[in-house]
Amino acid sequence: MANYQTSIDTLFHALADPTRRAVVERLSQGSATVGELAEPVSMALPSFMQHLSVLEKDGIISSEKVGRVRTCHLRSGAFEALENWLGDRRVMWESRLDALENYLNNEQQN
Template identity: 60%
Template sequence: MANNAMALDSIFHALADPTRRAVIQRLSRGPATVGELAEPFNMALPSFMKHVGVLESTGLIRSRKRGRIRTCTLERKKLAAAERWFADQRAIWASRYQNLDSLLETLTGEDRES
């Protein structure tokens, strides 16, 4: 459980940055070179590579170097872990809201009977 929590922490840390979220969003459409990924951002390539490094270290992306070209690919399985966490949270809160709705119906029904 602790390893799963640590993995989620690193995924959410990586996704907390807008540049890294944009990279993930772009890679959801298919592989891209680092140059293509860096193009929309106003930053030096070494700075952009730090973002790529964070995404790679969490396993959200994978890169492969062929000659001087580095191509990045999205690792969808890692994103699935975050999606599962959100789904679990949604289910917990939906249950809580349902319980609250039931309680309110019971209380409202008791008020009408009085």
């Protein structure tokens, strides 16, 4: 459970920033170079690289350097722990809402 929670905490931390979410959104369309990712962002490249570093450290993206070009990719399964956690919450709330619906239907019949 501790590793599961730590993984979720790091994912939420990484996705809490709009710049990092924009990078993830862009990479969901396919790999991109650092220059392509930084182009629409209005910040200095060293600051932008810190955002990429957070995403890479937290296991959301990977990168490879060929010559002077660094290309970033979304990591397969990066959001699996978060998807599982959200799925568990969904099951719990659907169950509670179903129970409430049944209760309200029984109250109307009485």
